[in-house]
Amino acid sequence: MCSAQLAVGCALGVALWTIDPASLGTRPSASCLTHLPHSTSVNTVSWDPQGKYLASGSAKDSSLYIWNVENREATLLQKFRGGGYTFLTWNPTGYRLLAGTPGNVFKIWETKTWSAEIWDVMDDGHIQAAAWSPCGTKAILADSVHPLIYCVDKVGSTEFFI
Structure with a gap:
């Protein structure tokens, strides 16, 4: 029974609703809505893991935003090759963002310094799904x-499984 936030990617950014479960309304209203702007649609x-930061990205733009949800301020991460972003997931410790x-x-991305390791292990295709190990040191991916x-581990090695 605490307040909750719901983030949804939309045409010009992120729609962020803050919902109080003790309220009498059954649907979030416009008064609960905050717009976090992007220059393109967010997908x-x-x-x-702590609910303090929200990462948002667009397949059409190589800008990756890290939002401090409390003050609604964004940090724009530097752009890299590979186009925009189609999939984002934090590891359980919050120290890495795939x-x-x-x-x-x-x-x-290593989140203390916001430096990134770039991987291009796949010949074609793109990441379809990914999940982190509970300790946050390994990620499994499907293209x-x-x-x-x-399977990718934090020291930079990759294994392939069938």
Whole structure:
């Protein structure tokens, strides 16, 4: 029974609703809505494990925003090759953010310094799904083309599984 926030990617940014479960209304109203602007449509969002930061990205733009939800301020991360962003997921510790692109490149951002490791292990396709291990040191990935599951660990090695 605490307030909650719902983030939804939309045509010009992120719609962020703050909802009080003790309120009498059954639907969030416009008074609960905050707009977090982007220059293009947002198709991927991901909350950090503590719920303080929200990552948002667009497949049409290589800008990746990290929003401090409390003060509604964004940090724009530097742009890299690989196009925009189609998939974002934080690891359970909040120290890494995996970012899939429309191409065969994906990035793993280290969140203390916001530096990124760039990976292009796939010949074609893009990341379709990913999940982190509970300790946050390994990620498993599936791409949109191959019948493989990839495993990436924090020291930069990759394994392939069928």
